[in-house]
Each structure stands twice: as structure tokens, then as C-alpha cells.
Amino acid sequence: xxxxxxxxxxxxxLAALLLLLSFAMLAQxxxxxxxxxxxxxxxxxxxxxxxxxxxxxxxxxxxxxxxTLALKVILLPWLLHRLIRRLDVYWDTDxxxxxxxxxxxxxxVVVFAFGLAQPISALASTATRSxxxxxxxxxLLAFLTMITRRKAMSQVVGFLSMENGLFFGAMSATYGMxxxxxxxxxxxxxxxxxxxxxxxxxIREQFDSLDLEHLETLKEET
Amino acid sequence: xxxxxxxxxxxxxxIMLAGFGARRWAPEANAGFSLATFAAAVALAVxxxxxxxxxxxxxxxxxxxxxxxxxxxxxxxxxxxALFSRPYMRIEMDHGRISEGRLRLYHSMYQxxxxxxxxxxxxxxxxxxxxxxxxxxxxxxxLVTLYRTPASLEAGWKYFILCGxxxxxxxxxxxxxxxxxxxxxxxxxxxxxLWTHLNAVKGQLEPRVLSLAFAFLLVGYGTKxxxxxxxxxxxxxxxxxxxxxxxxxxxxxxxxxxxxVVRCKVLIEGSLHSPLPSQMLMGFGLLxxxxxxxxxxxxxxxxxxxxxxxxxxxxxxxFAFGMGGAVANFAALLHMxxxxxxxxxxxxxxxxxxxxxxxxxxxxxxxxxxxxxxxGWGLMIGSLAILGMPPFGVFxxxxxxxxxxxxxxxxxxxxxxxxLGVAFAxxxxxxxxxxxxETTAKRLPHSPALLPVFVxxxxxxxxxxxxxxxxxxxxxxxxxxxxxx
Numbered sequence: 001x002x003x004x005x006x007x008x009x010x011x012x013x014l015a016a017l018l019l020l021l022s023f024a025m026l027a028q029x030x031x032x033x034x035x036x037x038x039x040x041x042x043x044x045x046x047x048x049x050x051x052x053x054x055x056x057x058x059x060x061x062x063x064x065x066x067x068t069l070a071l072k073v074i075l076l077p078w079l080l081h082r083l084i085r086r087l088d089v090y091w092d093t094d095x096x097x098x099x100x101x102x103x104x105x106x107x108x109v110v111v112f113a114f115g116l117a118q119p120i121s122a123l124a125s126t127a128t129r130s131x132x133x134x135x136x137x138x139x140l141l142a143f144l145t146m147i148t149r150r151k152a153m154s155q156v157v158g159f160l161s162m163e164n165g166l167f168f169g170a171m172s173a174t175y176g177m178x179x180x181x182x183x184x185x186x187x188x189x190x191x192x193x194x195x196x197x198x199x200x201x202x203i204r205e206q207f208d209s210l211d212l213e214h215l216e217t218l219k220e221e222t
Numbered sequence: 223x224x225x226x227x228x229x230x231x232x233x234x235x236x237i238m239l240a241g242f243g244a245r246r247w248a249p250e251a252n253a254g255f256s257l258a259t260f261a262a263a264v265a266l267a268v269x270x271x272x273x274x275x276x277x278x279x280x281x282x283x284x285x286x287x288x289x290x291x292x293x294x295x296x297x298x299x300x301x302x303x304a305l306f307s308r309p310y311m312r313i314e315m316d317h318g319r320i321s322e323g324r325l326r327l328y329h330s331m332y333q334x335x336x337x338x339x340x341x342x343x344x345x346x347x348x349x350x351x352x353x354x355x356x357x358x359x360x361x362x363x364x365l366v367t368l369y370r371t372p373a374s375l376e377a378g379w380k381y382f383i384l385c386g387x388x389x390x391x392x393x394x395x396x397x398x399x400x401x402x403x404x405x406x407x408x409x410x411x412x413x414x415x416l417w418t419h420l421n422a423v424k425g426q427l428e429p430r431v432l433s434l435a436f437a438f439l440l441v442g443y444g445t446k447x448x449x450x451x452x453x454x455x456x457x458x459x460x461x462x463x464x465x466x467x468x469x470x471x472x473x474x475x476x477x478x479x480x481x482x483v484v485r486c487k488v489l490i491e492g493s494l495h496s497p498l499p500s501q502m503l504m505g506f507g508l509l510x511x512x513x514x515x516x517x518x519x520x521x522x523x524x525x526x527x528x529x530x531x532x533x534x535x536x537x538x539x540x541f542a543f544g545m546g547g548a549v550a551n552f553a554a555l556l557h558m559x560x561x562x563x564x565x566x567x568x569x570x571x572x573x574x575x576x577x578x579x580x581x582x583x584x585x586x587x588x589x590x591x592x593x594x595x596x597x598g599w600g601l602m603i604g605s606l607a608i609l610g611m612p613p614f615g616v617f618x619x620x621x622x623x624x625x626x627x628x629x630x631x632x633x634x635x636x637x638x639x640x641x642l643g644v645a646f647a648x649x650x651x652x653x654x655x656x657x658x659x660e661t662t663a664k665r666l667p668h669s670p671a672l673l674p675v676f677v678x679x680x681x682x683x684x685x686x687x688x689x690x691x692x693x694x695x696x697x698x699x700x701x702x703x704x705x706x707x
Contacts, residue, residue: 119430162390170397174404181349188356206372
């Protein structure tokens, strides 16, 4: 491949930005900012997809870039912001670990992720295969965000960030999944968010709060 | 043609019932759509048995003996559950537990749930399989929370988030599989996720990436199967939703999830030439059986009791598929069938028993036999069947699995036997005190539909005594296909 390394370097720096954003989300306590970070992550994903599409000439990547833009940059953040306003949840302060502790765990997670990605990078033939480690790291960091948060809304943002990581992984390793699968996944994510919206209102109607502490009574029978 | 009907009927039903699901005739319409789906499934099964494998829509869907048998089973239990839900949901309406809007949601989502399971079973595309599995979760989340009680909301949230995270792992596994497949099948991207194509080249796929992929796929779909320690959502979701949903979740969705695991295992084992996937399946299976058997003792809610019993049986099935080989696969398929039939029959009787007693707490359910002999006997016989008493079908499949285990994995047989014994004591004692004794139950406004219970139990009994030759041939063909061992 006669590479124009500049474009690839650009993609790699975008990947680094993704990782940085994952850390920012891990530390962020304001739910509104969390959603904004998620939207930014979506935008970077979209930019990276566009660059790759232009670089490789794979037409379906243009389509998935548009899909990312519509769903992850515009629609989902808008839905989440609306939910935050209507449900009045702005802060998620009590986490299981304090910020610096979470960050330390996050660092270890990144090291682990690069180790995990080694055999995959070795197999992939794409020009962006070095970014696979970052994708795995984004997935695991999102997972960590979900584990350490108490509020339902932050868990959902973590879930969506995990989806971003998965998507980026698929893109950097194979230039994207087949279109039909990508469409299906996008549809599922959209429906999941709609279901979730309904669900949040039900929780709130019942408990007057979106704190998951209320949802911890169904333990093993005592 | 049959295939279009098979998927089209429940989808059409979902749309129609979204509009008219609260009318007086809606429960009948729900049953009618299920009946049409079942008819299409039977026609499809007959055709596949006569003419062999079938691919539809540019190979995006394919039917072989393994999945057509599950399609028929799914459509059948879908039909009987729809029949059962007719009086059940009317009684719930009379008790004021659900409104008209929620009844509409219930009927529409019921059909959609059946449709997503049928898509998951018949698709050839591993990506679509993932999409359909996730859609099956989404269509049932709002059903688990149908009563809007705090406990049901908690159950729904757990179900949503745990299965969501689990299934995200499975998506990563699918991506890894795609990466490996693309190397071999070329980057045109269309065929690299088709199971039939992958199966043809499975020997050439890169083993290291595939073992990683299997770990993710097993954890991901294993969450949906309810394998320990990923089972946390299952008892809650089963206990808090309406009983017809417990019956289909337990009887059908778990089967579909284990089907996904087995499909992936076939591919990955063919590439690895090592027993790693089998060992992982056996390990998860044994852990689930033992953990569930002991947790059975701590249950007070009748639906949670039988939910844990489902985890136990899924563990047995996973263990049997893990052992592999013709006999164990045959037994696992038989066990999937009889568990699905028996467990849904039990949930039918449990649902009415709980309605009659006004509670799901076992200590407060007493003397079902005196107030309604059919429910009492149904629960008693169903429990005996699920506990593996001869002459029921569960005995036959468990016997096959145990004897194979003694031969192939002698270390595991005592663990299995112990767990089965513990489970027997736990369930039998509880059921006995609920069925006999002084009664607390009252009469119900609509007479319960108990025909499905006895039809299911009769089939299970029949399968225990004698497996019809064509059915045995069918199982054998499917077991062959799964291979392994």
C-alpha cells in the first residue's frame, strides 16, 4: 500500500483523543457534561470513519459515518439531554471509588487492553490496526465507568460509550462490519434508548429518584 | 414460502395488536397469530425433513435439522402460552393489576418477542443473530415491568443492563470472529459472517483470535442463558413479570441463547483443534447446576424457585453440549425439548396457583388440591417431571447425560448427581406442602386454561417412554451437525 501517512496519523491521533475522552468520562461527575463528552466521542468516531472512508474508498464507510453522525452525535445526546432535564438528574457524586483511585484502575485497564489486542492486531491487515488496542481500552474503560457509577443515567452513558468502542474496534480492524449488521446494531441501540426513556419515567414515578440504591432490594431471599 | 409466513405472521401480529391489543377479542387474536405461526413452522419442518437444508434470501437465512427443531418447539410453546395467557390476562385485568394500554403493549410485544426468537434461530448471519438476540431482550424488558411495582422495575433494570452489557461482549466476540473470517473469506464482507461459509472454512481460521472470540461469545450469550455466575438477572425477571412471560422466557429464550452458544462453539472448536471451548462450557455448566441447586433452598417465592430450577437445567444442557459427541448432543437436544415443555407447563400452573392464593410466597400457598384438583395435580406432576422422575422425558435425557458423563468425564458425574439430589429435595418438599393440606385459595372469575399444561406433560411423558422414530432421526441429524467430542 502506498500510504499517505498523514491521513493515517490523523486517524491515530483521533483514536488517542477517543481514549482521552474515555478517561474524561471516567472522572466526570456532572451528568450533562458526561452526555456532552459522549457526543464528542461520537463526533470523533464519525470524523475517523470519514477519513478512513476517503482513504480506503470503501463506500459503506461513508454510510456508517452518516449513521454515526445522526445517531450518536445528534439523536442520542438530544434524547439524553431531554431526559436529564425532565427527570432533573444533574449530578452523580457518590461513586464506588474516588476519582484518583478510578484513574489508577483505568491505567491498569489500558495496559491490559493493549495486551489483549496484541493477537488481533497481528492478524488484522488494515492500515489502522495499531488502533485496535485503543478500541479495546475504550470498551473496558466504559465498562469500568458502568461498574463504578450509581446513577442509572451514568450507567447508560457508559453503555453507549462501550458501543462506541466496539464500533471503533470493528472499523480499525476490518473497515467496518457488513452494512446489514451495522444497521441492525444501530436500530437496536436506538430502540434500547427509547425503551430506557420509558423505563426511567417508570422508575421515577415509583421512587421519585433515579438512584440505583432503590433498585437493590431484590437480593437473595434472606 | 413457509418461511415468509413463519416470520411474517408474528411481525404482522405485533403491528396489528399494537393497535387493537386491548379489544375484547385481542387475546383470541393473539392465540390466532400464534396458531398461524405454528402452522408455518410445521410446514417448514416437514419440508426440511423431506428436502434437506434450505437457504433463503441470499443465504441470510438457513434452515437445517438443528434449528428447524427449535423453530417448531418455539412456535408450539408460543401457541400454548398464548392459549394460557387468554384467561390469565383477563383475570389480571379484573384484579386491576394492568390497564388497557398495558394489555395492548403486552400482546404486541408478545408477538414481537416470538418473531425475534424465530429470526435468531433461522438466521445464517452471526451479526443478525446478535441483533435478534438483543431485540428479544428489548421486547421483553417492558413486559417484565408490566405491573410497575418497585420490585418489577428493579428486575427490569437488572435484566436490561446485565443482558445489555453481556450482549455487548457477544458483539465484540462477533467482531473478532469477523476479523478472523475476513482473512480467509475475503473482504467482500458479505459472506464473512455467514455461518454456512464459516463452517466450510473453519479449519483455516486463526486459532488465537478465535479462542479470544469464544471467550467473549460465551460470556455474552452465556449471560442470556443464565449460566452462573452471570445469572443474576434471571430469577428477578422471571419472578416479577406476568407468568406467561416467565413461561416463554424460561422455556424459549434460554433455549435460543444456548443455541447461539452452540452455533459459535461448532465453528470455533473446528478451528482450535483443542478441547478449550468444550471445557469452558462444561465448567460453566457444572457451576450453574451446583450453584442453582443450593440456591433453590433459599427461595421463598414460587416463581423464583422455578427460575433457579431453569438455571440448573441450562447448566445440565451446557454441560452436555460441552461433553459433545453423538450421545451427549442427542441428550442435550432432548433435554432442551423436555425442559422447555415441562417448565412452561409448571409456570402455567404456578401462575394460576398464585392468582388463586393472591401471593407468590410459597409459605402462604396451601392446599391447592382441595380447591382445584387440576392445578394441584398439574403442579405435582410437572414438578415430578422436571425433577427427573421416570417415566418422564427429563429422566431419559438426564439418564443419558449422566451415563455419558460417567464414561467420558467420570470426575463430573458425582457432582451432577449430588446437585440433582439436592434440587430434588428442595423442590419436592416445597411443592408437596403447597399442593396438599388445608386450603387458603379462592375461586377465580375466569376458568383457567389448563389444557396446555396437560398437553405439554403428555408429550414429555411420551418422550420418556418412546421417542417416535422420525423425531429420533431428526435429533440424530442435529446431534451429528453439532459434532464435537
